Amino acid sequence: MPYRALFAAALLFMSAAAYAEGISYTRDIQPIFTEKCVACHACYDSPCQLNLGSGEGAARGATKLPVYDGTRTRAQATTRLFFDAQGEAAWRDKGFYSVLQGQAPQAALMARMLELGHSAPLTPNAKLPEDLDIGINRQNQCPTPDEFDDYAKKFAHAGMPFAVTGLDDQQYQTLQRWLAAGAPVEASAVTPTQDEARQIAEWEGLLNARGAREVLVGRWLFEHLFLAHLYFDEGKSGHFFQLVRSRTPSGKPIDPIATRRPNDDPGTDFYYRLWPIQGVIVHKTHITYPLSDSRLARVNELFFGSDWTTDKVPGYGAQRRANPFETFEAIPAQARYQFMLDNAEYFVRTFIRGPVCRGQIATDVIRDNFWALFQDPQHDLYVTDAAYRGEATPLLAMPGQFDEIGGLLSLWHSYRDKRNAYEELRRDAYADAPVPTWADIWSGNDNALLSIYRQFDSAFVRKGLIGEVPQTMWLLDYPLFERTYYQLVVNFDVYGNVSHQAQTRLYFDLIRNGAEVNFLRLMPAESRTAILDDWYQNSGKLKMWLDYEDIDDDTPTGLFLPVERAKGSFAAQLLKRYADLNARPDPINRCTTGNCYRLGIDPALQQAEQALSQLVSRPAAGLKVIDQMPEATLLRVELADGHREVYSVLRNRAHSNVAFMMGEELRYQPGLDTLTIYPGVLTSYPNFMFNLRAEEVPAFVAALGQVKDTPAFDKVVERWGIRRSHPQFWRYFHDLSAYIHETDPVEAAVLDMNRYQNF
Numbered sequence: 001m002p003y004r005a006l007f008a009a010a011l012l013f014m015s016a017a018a019y020a021e022g023i024s025y026t027r028d029i030q031p032i033f034t035e036k037c038v039a040c041h042a043c044y045d046s047p048c049q050l051n052l053g054s055g056e057g058a059a060r061g062a063t064k065l066p067v068y069d070g071t072r073t074r075a076q077a078t079t080r081l082f083f084d085a086q087g088e089a090a091w092r093d094k095g096f097y098s099v100l101q102g103q104a105p106q107a108a109l110m111a112r113m114l115e116l117g118h119s120a121p122l123t124p125n126a127k128l129p130e131d132l133d134i135g136i137n138r139q140n141q142c143p144t145p146d147e148f149d150d151y152a153k154k155f156a157h158a159g160m161p162f163a164v165t166g167l168d169d170q171q172y173q174t175l176q177r178w179l180a181a182g183a184p185v186e187a188s189a190v191t192p193t194q195d196e197a198r199q200i201a202e203w204e205g206l207l208n209a210r211g212a213r214e215v216l217v218g219r220w221l222f223e224h225l226f227l228a229h230l231y232f233d234e235g236k237s238g239h240f241f242q243l244v245r246s247r248t249p250s251g252k253p254i255d256p257i258a259t260r261r262p263n264d265d266p267g268t269d270f271y272y273r274l275w276p277i278q279g280v281i282v283h284k285t286h287i288t289y290p291l292s293d294s295r296l297a298r299v300n301e302l303f304f305g306s307d308w309t310t311d312k313v314p315g316y317g318a319q320r321r322a323n324p325f326e327t328f329e330a331i332p333a334q335a336r337y338q339f340m341l342d343n344a345e346y347f348v349r350t351f352i353r354g355p356v357c358r359g360q361i362a363t364d365v366i367r368d369n370f371w372a373l374f375q376d377p378q379h380d381l382y383v384t385d386a387a388y389r390g391e392a393t394p395l396l397a398m399p400g401q402f403d404e405i406g407g408l409l410s411l412w413h414s415y416r417d418k419r420n421a422y423e424e425l426r427r428d429a430y431a432d433a434p435v436p437t438w439a440d441i442w443s444g445n446d447n448a449l450l451s452i453y454r455q456f457d458s459a460f461v462r463k464g465l466i467g468e469v470p471q472t473m474w475l476l477d478y479p480l481f482e483r484t485y486y487q488l489v490v491n492f493d494v495y496g497n498v499s500h501q502a503q504t505r506l507y508f509d510l511i512r513n514g515a516e517v518n519f520l521r522l523m524p525a526e527s528r529t530a531i532l533d534d535w536y537q538n539s540g541k542l543k544m545w546l547d548y549e550d551i552d553d554d555t556p557t558g559l560f561l562p563v564e565r566a567k568g569s570f571a572a573q574l575l576k577r578y579a580d581l582n583a584r585p586d587p588i589n590r591c592t593t594g595n596c597y598r599l600g601i602d603p604a605l606q607q608a609e610q611a612l613s614q615l616v617s618r619p620a621a622g623l624k625v626i627d628q629m630p631e632a633t634l635l636r637v638e639l640a641d642g643h644r645e646v647y648s649v650l651r652n653r654a655h656s657n658v659a660f661m662m663g664e665e666l667r668y669q670p671g672l673d674t675l676t677i678y679p680g681v682l683t684s685y686p687n688f689m690f691n692l693r694a695e696e697v698p699a700f701v702a703a704l705g706q707v708k709d710t711p712a713f714d715k716v717v718e719r720w721g722i723r724r725s726h727p728q729f730w731r732y733f734h735d736l737s738a739y740i741h742e743t744d745p746v747e748a749a750v751l752d753m754n755r756y757q758n759f
Contacts, residue, residue: 023178025055025185032171033058034280035730036161039753042282044068044355044494047162047754048142049079050099054279055185057081060091061098062109064142067494068358073405076495082278083258097144100183109145110160111179116152117159117166122725125718128758134163134724136359136457136754164753165729190276196235200274202296204250207243207272213330215313217303220328220336222272223490226262227350228289229277231746240281240288241274248273263324263490265316283737283749284458284684287349290746298342302335318401324486325393325479333383337478340485341374344447345463347481348372351488352452352461353684356504359457364664365508366459368652369676370470372450373574374442375477375518381429382478388429395422396479398487399503400496408499412506416547419510422479423517423549435558436522438577441475446583449574453650453676455631457755458685464584467652467676468617469571472535474515475522484511505661512658513548520551527566528553539667540657588677589616598679605645608637608697612647612677615701621671625707626651629675630687630757634736638693646739648682649675680743681736685755689722691732696720717759724756 023029033041033052041052044067051057060081067079077094078084085091088098102108107115128134141158143151151158161167167175178184192200207218222243229240247255249271256275257266310330314320320327328336340347357363381388399415442448451466452459476484492504516535520528528551536544561569575582575590587596588609596613597606612635620626633649654672655664692700700720707713717723722732733753741748 023174023181023184025178026188028174029178029185030055030280032167032175034750035734036167036171038280038282038750039733040162042280042750042752043285045136045358045752045754047140049096051081051279053282054081055188057279058100058183059088059098059185060085061088061096061100062142063094063096065095066140070359070361070498070501072497075403075493075497075500078258078260078495080258083256100179102179103145106145108179108183109143109148110183111176112145112148112152113160114167114172114175115159116156117161118172120157120159121166122157122164125721125723125726128163128724129157132157132163132758134756134758163758164724164756165727188278190239190278192239192241192276193236196232196239199232199235199291199293199296200241201250202293203291204271204273206296206299208250212310212313213304213308216310216328216330218272219313220331221299223262223324224339224347224485225289227287227354227489228346229281229286230274230289230291233290233292237745238281240277240286242277244273244275245270246273246275247271260493260495261321261491263316263321281749283740283747283751284353286747286749287346287353288746289343289346299339302339303331306332306335308332319397321486321491322399322401323393323397324482324490325396329393333389333478334377336482337377337380337383340478340481341377341442341444341447344374344481345450345461347485348450348452348461351484352459354489354492355494356488356492357459360664361661362501362505363454363457363459364658364661365505365512366452366454367470367472367655367658368454369467369650370452370472370474371465372452372461372474372476372515373519374448374481375475376440376442377478379436379440380477381426381433385429388425391425392422392479395419395425396483398483398491399507400487400491400493400500403497403500403503405497405499408502411499411503415503415507416510419507419514420547420549423514426479427549427552430521431552431555435556437558438573440522441574441578443578443581446581448581449578449583451584453652453682455650455683455685455687456653457631458683460682460684462584462680462682464582464586465575466584466586466678466682467589467650468674469568469590471654472516473519473567474512475518476515477518480511480514480518484508487511502661509659509661510547517549517551521555522557522559522561522570523566524561524563525553525556526563527561531567535657536659537656540659543657543659584678586678588613601645602639602643602694604639604694605637608645608694611698611701615649615675615704616677617674619671620673623675623705624709625704625713626673626675627670628707628710628713630759632683632685632687634681634683634686634689635677636689636691636732636735637697638691640694644735644739645679646681646736647677647679649677650682652676681740681751683751685752686733686736687755687757688717688759689732689736690717690720691722692720714759721759724753724758 037052041050048062050062085094099110100108141151225243231240245257245266254273254275257270259266314327377383382392395418399411446463449465450461452461487504487507493500523531591613597609629651631651635647635649636644638644652674654669655667656669657667703716722729736751737748
C-alpha cells in the first residue's frame with residue numbers, strides 16, 4: 001500500500017481517539033488557522049477563495065475561480081461568504097469543492113496539502129527557492145482532490161502553509177486528527193451583550209422608521225455604512241456588526257438579502273438590521289465605525305433637525321446608482337456632507353483600503369503620499385447655493401452602471417464630458433465667489449487632516465499629517481467626496497468585468513484631478529500653472545490637453561502666500577494653525593529643531609528615532625538602499641526592559657505624473673524616491689520586517705547607508721531580517737497585530753502576508 005494511503009488509514013484509525021480527546025473546532029482548530037493560515041486565506045484575495053477565518057469558510061472549501069480578475073469580459077457571479085449561499089450543498093452548486101472531506105482511501109485535500117508542507121520544511125531564515133512564485137498576481141493552481149498527485153509532483157515546495165514557516169508538530173497532529181475524524185465544525189455565533197442589544201434596537205428603529213423622509217434617510221445611511229465594521233462605545237471588545245438588508249424585522253433571525261451592490265433593488269420588503277460579524281477579523285477589511293447614544297442623537301440632529309419634507313422615495317436602477325445627488329436631493333446637502341465630514345477618515349478608508357484598491361492598476365491613479373483636506377460646508381457652493389446645486393447635479397452622474405465592452409469608449413467620453421462641464425461650471429461660479437481664506441478649510445475635528453500612502457498595490461490612510469510636505473494635496477468638497485465614495489465603494493463591483501473596472505479607474509483619475517485643482521485655488525494665481533506642471537510632467541501634459549478642464553489661473557486667493565514656494569508656506573502655516581487637530585506630530589520626518597524624536601518616550605527610543613531620522617527626506621539618488629526597499633517595511637525595535645516599539649518604513653515612489661492607467665514604469669523617477677518612517681503599523685500588508693535592539697539602530701542605519709546593491713542589502717537582511725522561513729516568523733508577524741491591540745485596540749486585526757517578499 002502506498003505511503004499516503006497508509007498515512008490516511010492510520011489517521012482514520014485514530015479518529016476514535018480524536019473524538020475521545022474532544023477536539024473542538026472553536027477551541028482547537030480555529031486558533032491554528034488564525035495563527036498560521038488566515039494571514040493568507042481571508043477575504044476576496046484568498047488563494048482559491050479558501051477562507052479559513054471561520055468554520056463556514058473552511059466548510060465552503062475552494063474554487064479555481066478568482067475574485068480579482070481585471071481581464072474577464074463578463075461579470076462573475078458573487079461568492080460572498082455568509083451572503084451568497086448558505087450551507088455546503090449550496091456552495092457545491094456554485095463550484096466550490098471540499099478541502100476537509102476525503103474519499104477513501106484518500107485523505108482530505110487539506111490533510112494532503114499539510115502533509116506536503118510538513119514533509120518539505122523551509123531552510124530556517126533562508127531565501128525561498130527561486131522558482132517559488134509568491135507574487136499576488138501568481139497563477140494559483142487550486143488543485144481538486146483528483147489533481148493533487150500531479151500538483152505535488154510539480155510543486156514539491158508548495159504545500160501548506162505556503163512559502164512560510166509551517167505548523168509545529170503539535171498543530172500538525174491536531175489538524176490531521178481532526179481531519180481524519182471527519183473535520184466536525186460546531187456552530188458558533190457572536191451574541192450581542194445586553195447593552196449592545198439595546199443600542200441595536202434603537203439604531204434599527206431609526207433606520208426602519210416609516211414615512212417618506214425617514215425611509216430616504218435610512219436608505220442613504222445604509223449606503224454609507226454597509227461596508228463598516230460597526231461597534232459600540234460600551235460594547236464588548238471584539239464585537240463588530242455590519243449593516244444589512246434583511247427579509248425579517250428586528251427581533252427575528254436575520255435573513256440577508258444578497259444584492260450585487262448595496263443600492264440595487266432588494267426585490268422584496270426588507271428591514272435594516274445590524275448583523276454580528278462572524279469569524280476572524282482581518283485588518284485589510286477592518287474599516288471601523290463607532291455607534292453610541294451620542295452618535296444616534298447626532299444623526300437625528302443632522303437629518304431631522306431641520307424642516308425639510310419629501311412625499312416620495314426614489315426607486316432603484318442604473319440612473320439612481322449613477323447619480324446619488326439626484327436620488328437623495330431631498331435630503332439637505334448640508335446634512336449629507338456634514339455626516340461624511342464628521343467621519344471623514346472612515347469614508348476615505350473605505351475607498352483607500354476597500355475592495356477597489358487591490359493591484360497596481362487599481363492604485364496607480366494616486367501619488368505615493370499626499371495629504372487630504374476638506375472644504376468647509378459654509379464655503380461649499382453646492383451646499384449653500386440652491387441655484388448652483390440645481391445646475392451642477394445633472395452633471396455629477398458617474399459611469400460603471402453598464403459594462404458592455406464595445407461601449408467602453410463612448411461611455412467614458414460621455415461621462416468625461418459631463419464631468420468637465422461640471423468643472424467649468426464650478427470654476428466660473430467660484431471665480432465670482434469670495435476669495436478663499438483659511439476658513440474655507442474645514443476644521444471641525446481630528447478627521448480634518450488626513451495622510452494617504454500608496455504602497456504600490458494597496459493604500460493606507462491615517463489621521464493627521466505624516467511625512468515631509470508631499471508633492472500634491474487634495475481639497476475635497478461635497479461633490480468630490482460623495483462621488484469618490486459612490487464610484488469606488490457603493491457602485492464598485494469587485495466581481496465586475498473589465499469594462500466596469502476600467503470605467504471606475506478612469507473616472508477616479510478625473511476625481512483626483514478635481515481634488516488637486518480645488519487645492520490649487522488656495523495657491524496664489526501666479527503659482528498655479530507651475531505647480532500643476534510639476535504634477536503633470538511629460539506625458540501628463542498630453543492628458544491635461546485630452547481629458548482635463550483648464551484651471552482658473554486668474555482669481556486671487558485670500559491666504560496671502562508667497563508666489564515662490566507657495567505650497568511649502570501653505571504647509572507650514574497649516575501645521576501651525578491646525579496643530580490642535582493634527583493627530584500625528586511627526587518630528588522624525590519634519591525635524592525643525594535638531595531633536596528628531598518624540599518627547600516623553602524612553603531615552604533609548606529617542607536615540608533610535610534620532611538615528612532613523614537620517615534616512616528620511618533623502619532622495620534615492622543619494623541613499624541607494626531605497627532602490628532595494630519594498631513599499632512597506634516594519635521595524636521592531638526592542639528595549640532592554642522587554643518592551644518594543646514598531647515603526648513603518650514606507651517607500652514613496654516618485655512619478656512624473658499619475659495620469660494614465662498603463663505604463664506606470666515609464667513614469668517612474670526612481671532617483672527621487674524617498675522614505676517615510678513613522679511609529680505604528682501603517683499598512684495591512686507588511687512587505688518585510690526587521691527586528692533589532694534599540695542600541696543597534698545606529699548600526700542598522702549606518703549599514704543601510706552603505707548599501708549600494710542587492711548583495712549588500714542581503715547582508716543587512718541576514719543580520720536583522722525576518723524572512724518568511726524564520727523559525728520565529730509567526731511570533732514576530734503576529735506581534736505587529738499585538739502592537740496595534742495595545743496602541744489602538746479597536747483597530748486590532750490579523751494582518752495579511754500575501755505580499756511579504758522574499759529577500
